[in-house]
Amino acid sequence: MTDIKKAAVIGAGVMGAGIAAHMANAGIPVLLLDIVPENATDRSVIAREAIERLKKTRPAPLMSAAGARLMTPGNIEDDLNQLADCDWIVEAISEHPGRKQALYEKIEAVRRDGSIVSSNTSTIPLSVLTAGLGERFRRDFLITHFFNPPRYMRLLELVTGPDTNPAKVEVVRAFCDRFLGKGVVDCRDRPGFLANRLGAFWMQVAVVEALERGIDVETADAVLGRPFGVPKTAVFGLLDLVGLDLIPAVNASLAGALEPDDPFRAYARPIPLIETLIAQGFTGRKGRGGFYRLERDGATRTRLVLNLKTGDWEAERKPRPAVLKQAGKDLRVLLESPTPEGEYARAVMARTLAYAAHMVGDATDDPHAIDLAMTLGYGWKHGPFELLDRIGPSLVIGLLEQLGEAIPPFLKTLNGRTVYTVQDGRRQVLQGTGADVPVSRAAGVLRLSDIKLAGKPVFRGPGGSLWDLGDGVACFELTSKMGTFDAGVLKSLATSLERVGQSFGALVLYNDNERAFSAGANLGMALFAANMAAWPMIANLVEAGQKTFMAMRSAPFPVVGAPSGLALGGGCEILLHCDAVQAHAETYMGLVETGVGFVPAWGGCAEMLHRWQTAPGYPKGPMPAVARTFEILSMATVSESAQHAKELLYLRKTDGITMNRDRLLADAKARALSMIEGYEPTGPREYVLPGPAGRTALDLAVSAFLKQGRATPHDVVVAGALADVLTGGPEADPKTPLPESALLELEGEAFLRLARTPATLARVEHMLATGKPLRN
Known part of the structure; x- marks a missing residue:
């Protein structure tokens, strides 16, 4: 249960409507308000049209069509009194302190005592927002900075003030964690908080250095993207996604709020090319295109890329610099390369990692909080300090010296060691205070990665491992690429079923890959067998899959599937044969054969x-x-969420849904434990x-x-x-x-x-x- 039974979002733009949609995804009735347009016959038309757009937007902000029925449109002139029924009121209007404060005064006049008010601001300090407002408002006010799109981006930055009621903070934290699936990161009331402060620096440096070094858009994104575990949008693609028109305002706001000697100021300059693009309506995906754009000729679509030197769009080339092939997974090869791509990678990433270190002791004392902010908010596979450890702090310091950059104090304190270490089977992180502390986990969070640090598997076979979760529950982990099944994986599962029957009371099927629980059968092996006319091999694979899945269903212990991401083909079939499924909300199931x-x-x-x-x-x-x-x-048909999977009956009505990916394994284990007593297998x-x-x-x-x-x-x-x-x-x-x-x-x-x-x-x-x- 939650203390938040009804919510309101004021501001029905892309962000506000997305937040409201995600409230509805959590099953919470939500009031969506906006202004009354001039001469409007429908005074709530802005909010009403925003809700209609949510139904058609892709990727879908709503997990199920039923979610739209929980959203009520309104306006701030006629419906503000309805805020008295709301437990949480989220302000998501334009980044203008005066307008926000004027709205807060109206909210304060109608809200009930004890209700929570928060701002979705990304740049304005809490101290500015609450200046001159009464104690009652300051007590119930905080910043809850969502990232766009709210359904899919897991980060929520939480900022409180000296007067904020700690009990209200915990209500919001618990709700955002368990019901909205957020990774809640506490931030100091510093400009840009964590993710956007570092992210804005990274993007600004990347653009400035590309322009000065003559690096083209596609090469820049190829260098700064996948090699560093960054989504393929990398920098220029991300700018298009965010909206080019937001960048000058964000940079100006940060530069104006940060200290004069902050390293961000060295790069916080207007970029004429971006200003020209904005003036011409090329604001990114929401406009006519940006650094990338699509040109349509009937049914044909051609992707064009902006030439940074000429300002013209040209057909994409999809470059693959030779140094990226040479580097493989070793970032040091790329960062030490004398090629233009290597020099560009050094100029951007060494400075970015240094800026992350500069933020320690200022924005936070905890490097892990910055890593969480960038992985959950920007989709990086590794946070900046995890990258620092992978590259080697001493190498990064050497690169900074080559660039003539000052070495941040936190980097100096490393003195040859890494930020993260493992002690007594637990991951430790060095704090800005100089102390090593265990990486924090919220109560009720269980991660297989932590279990792996503390011990060895009960059984390890091709494509699968069996782990002891404690309390008599085992976990079969799919370890093949994308969780695909072949004869070896099926044999590992069959062996694990035998081991569980001998030593455990229940089994959970799970892996740590957020992208895919299982993409199904290994098609490459099937194609190889077919091309060789090895029909008995294919027949044996079909028979082995049927036999193993039926053995799992008839086993004398409960089996609980715990999928997240893709569960396709055979990956869907194995879940269909589980006694119960505890699915992450972002599970996309389908029999796609x-x-x-x-x-x-x-x-x-x-x-x-x-x-x-x-x-x-x-x-x-x-x-x-x-x-x-x-x-x-x-x-x-593939479900667009776990809730949609229930509508298709890929999941039963009785199967569970976990909103927070970090809680999935613990929830599945609890489900398995609850089924042991009196368990009878399906006949x-x-x-x-x-x-x-x-x-x-x-x-x-x-x-x-x-x-x-x-x-x-x-x-x-x-x-x-x-x-x-x-x-x-x-x-x-x-x-x-x-x-x-x-x-x-x-x-x-x-x-x-x-x-x-x-x-x-x-x-x-x-x-x-x-x-x-x-x-x-």
């Missing part, structure tokens, strides 16, 4: 049929569940299926799609194989129940039949080469 020319063959067809046949309130009889399952599987099932008559009905629907151009010739072949499975085959009779084993046999036969078709192999090959489905 038809997209690569196959049908689910590890029990996915059978399990989805069972779920729709037994769904409360869904029409009974042989055909309705078949038709619905056929629709979902033939379209390779074999029977199915009443329509047979040839149902197959004919599905064939007619597919033929109509073909005539309409919505299906390709091979879609028809694959859909026919799927229809054959779901209707029970040519011998099925709705008067005679079909055993589950017969349905599994039909799945396997259809899979092998399709594996022999050139069109399916072409789909697999195209997917492996491009990552996109082939419509053949």
